Amino acid sequence: STSAMPLNPHPAGHPHRKRSPEPRESTSAMPLTLMELPYPAEALEPHLSAENVTVHHQGHHAAYVTKVNAAVAGTDMAEMSAAEIMMQAEGGLFNSAAQVFNHDFYWQSMSPTGGGEPAGPIADAITASFGSFDAFKTQFSAAAGGHFGSGWAWLVADDAGALSIVSTHDASNPVKEGLGKPILTCDVWEHAFYLTHKNKKADYIQAYFSLVNWEFANANLTA
Amino acid sequence: PRVGAAAASRGMASFTLPDLAYDYGALEPIISAEIMELHHSKHHRTYVTNMNSLHEQIEEAAAKGDASKLISLQPAYKFNAGGHLNHSIFFGGLCPPSEYEPPSGELAALIEAQFGSLEALQDKVTAATVPVQGSGWGWLGYDKAAGKLAIATCANQDPLEATTGLVPLFGIDVWEHAYYLQYKNVRPDYVKAIWQVANWKDVAARLEAAKSA
Numbered sequence: 410s411t412s413a414m415p416l417n418p419h420p421a422g423h424p425h426r427k428r429s430p431e432p433r434e435s436t437s438a439m440p441l442t443l444m445e446l447p448y449p450a451e452a453l454e455p456h457l458s459a460e461n462v463t464v465h466h467q468g469h470h471a472a473y474v475t476k477v478n479a480a481v482a483g484t485d486m487a488e489m490s491a492a493e494i495m496m497q498a499e500g501g502l503f504n505s506a507a508q509v510f511n512h513d514f515y516w517q518s519m520s521p522t523g524g525g526e527p528a529g530p531i532a533d534a535i536t537a538s539f540g541s542f543d544a545f546k547t548q549f550s551a552a553a554g555g556h557f558g559s560g561w562a563w564l565v566a567d568d569a570g571a572l573s574i575v576s577t578h579d580a581s582n583p584v585k586e587g588l589g590k591p592i593l594t595c596d597v598w599e600h601a602f603y604l605t606h607k608n609k610k611a612d613y614i615q616a617y618f619s620l621v622n623w624e625f626a627n628a629n630l631t632a
Numbered sequence: 633p634r635v636g637a638a639a640a641s642r643g644m645a646s647f648t649l650p651d652l653a654y655d656y657g658a659l660e661p662i663i664s665a666e667i668m669e670l671h672h673s674k675h676h677r678t679y680v681t682n683m684n685s686l687h688e689q690i691e692e693a694a695a696k697g698d699a700s701k702l703i704s705l706q707p708a709y710k711f712n713a714g715g716h717l718n719h720s721i722f723f724g725g726l727c728p729p730s731e732y733e734p735p736s737g738e739l740a741a742l743i744e745a746q747f748g749s750l751e752a753l754q755d756k757v758t759a760a761t762v763p764v765q766g767s768g769w770g771w772l773g774y775d776k777a778a779g780k781l782a783i784a785t786c787a788n789q790d791p792l793e794a795t796t797g798l799v800p801l802f803g804i805d806v807w808e809h810a811y812y813l814q815y816k817n818v819r820p821d822y823v824k825a826i827w828q829v830a831n832w833k834d835v836a837a838r839l840e841a842a843k844s845a
């Protein structure tokens with residue numbers, strides 16, 4: 410897509426706002442706060458262990474929030490969301506802000522009641538863009554499993570609602586790279602899965618499909 | 633990297649996973665046995681397996697003069713062969729803590745002259761290595777042209793010499809698989825601790841080889 414991506418600091422459109430009032434993103438300004446997990450840390454077992462989720466959230470995700478706040482304190486970026494900062498920043502500050510955004514998106518991309526076959530608009534879009542759900546799973550697994558080093562696998566949509574799969578390296582994401590609107594993401598940094606699956610990344614990706622939050626995907630697609 | 637004799641006789645390269653010079657548990661408590669076993673028998677072995685497969689594909693494409701295919705294989709080759717090179721150096725650069733000996737001779741003199749002390753060198757390498765973004769490596773290398781030690785970092789499995797021209801002397805793997813099961817997200821603790829299992833004899837041998845190359 411060559412059209413400019415309008416910046417939407419709340420790409421999910423707060424999909425759960427109707428059901429629960431708590432913020433779903435670490436985007437409140439001055440300073441950023443770490444988003445709460447949308448579920449208890451043990452709720453993703455056995456696909457992701459409680460320890461894995463806790464260290465990921467309270468260790469890695471929290472550290473990115475802390476780093477952003479420290480870096481922007483006293484500057485005009487102190488009023489901005491992580492998504493806004495990541496679009497303007499480069500280097501270390503970009504890494505931290507983008508990782509806040511990415512992790513916010515990741516926790517919402519999974520659910521203890523997720524998995525299974527998609528339903529709703531996302532199901533139709535997957536069939537239209539990939540031919541079948543199985544074809545989508547194969548392609549997404551290849552993107553996630555085949556990435557060299559740290560990064561993320563994303564399902565993205567263009568302006569017309571056509572879906573594609575992209576992988577980004579380290580902290581980067583499709584919003585920064587202008588690759589489309591994020592629909593779902595899977596974190597393929599080793600810390601995302603190592604405490605549960607050790608070196609068996611393929612097992613993790615399979616486990617991800619038992620957790621994928623189609624409600625979140627639908628909300629993003631129709632936002 | 634060692635070339636398997638049988639494969640070499642067919643005119644094809646075949647790389648093998650080098651054995652460790654120590655048991656998986658020998659680096660405890662600095663690096664756990666669980667990590668060492670996974671790191672060597674799973675991660676490093678996978679790089680070797682993939683590298684061999686890619687070698688076959690590369691040789692086939694080269695024989696046909698298929699430039700486009702050769703180019704398409706390069707990223708995977710860089711990643712997997714780089715992984716094999718890096719890990720071979722890494723594992724050889726470690727020794728059980730009971731066998732630890734600080735640098736001596738020419739290596740010690742070079743360290744002293746350039747950094748003032750071993751601690752100062754270690755602090756500098758640590759400071760460069762800890763903040764590596766994502767997956768990568770910290771390196772103590774040798775600049776042949778300048779005749780000096782140098783500190784560098786590389787991303788992913790990019791190998792030091794091909795990327796920077798520096799000869800690798802000692803590498804610190806900061807891919808999360810290298811430390812996560814034991815140190816979790818506290819990478820600085822791992823990097824600071826690894827100096828206790830640094831095999832300075834191996835570093836000295838690499839320096840010697842670099843100087844006479």
